[in-house]
Amino acid sequence: GAPEWATDDRFATNAGRLRNRREIDRLIGERLSGETRAYWQEKLQAAGIPVAPIQTTAELVAHEQTRALGIIGTPDDDELGLVGLPLSFDGKRPPPLHAARDIGADNDGIERVLKDRR
Incomplete structure (x- = not known):
């Protein structure tokens, strides 16, 4: 949606973009802020660009994929959910x-250890 950026001398090379x-971050941010995440996700996917939305912590915890992967687990001795390892062994995630x-x-x-060192 901003073809003029491609010919802007400031952004013509990787060194220039750096x-x-x-x-460039400001310009992209302004452009992205004009539409919803869903809009941009659809546009980028249609262009063949891998994309996923940036989520708030609450959205991430509630997301179906987070639940399906069992990333948030509850230890036996507490009711508070904890983030588990992002790994699986033999198809199972360690609790x-x-x-x-x-x-x-x-x-x-x-205190005993410190006392023994004195």
Whole structure:
């Protein structure tokens, strides 16, 4: 939608685009902000460009693919969902090991180690 950018001396080469990155980023941002994510996703996909929307954290957590991959897991000892490893072994994603311990839960052990070092 901005064919003049292709002939703009500032952007004609990769070196030029790097030197003028703030400006090209500003121009692209202005152009993209005029339409929705869905609009641009459809346009880019139709042009054969791999694309995925940038999502908020809430959107990412609620996304069907996040659920299908089991990326958010709940350890047995907590109700809080945790992000799991982005890996699968034999088709299974390792579960979250455990939630963070309570503040101060390890103080006694740390104090013993420090005392032994003195």
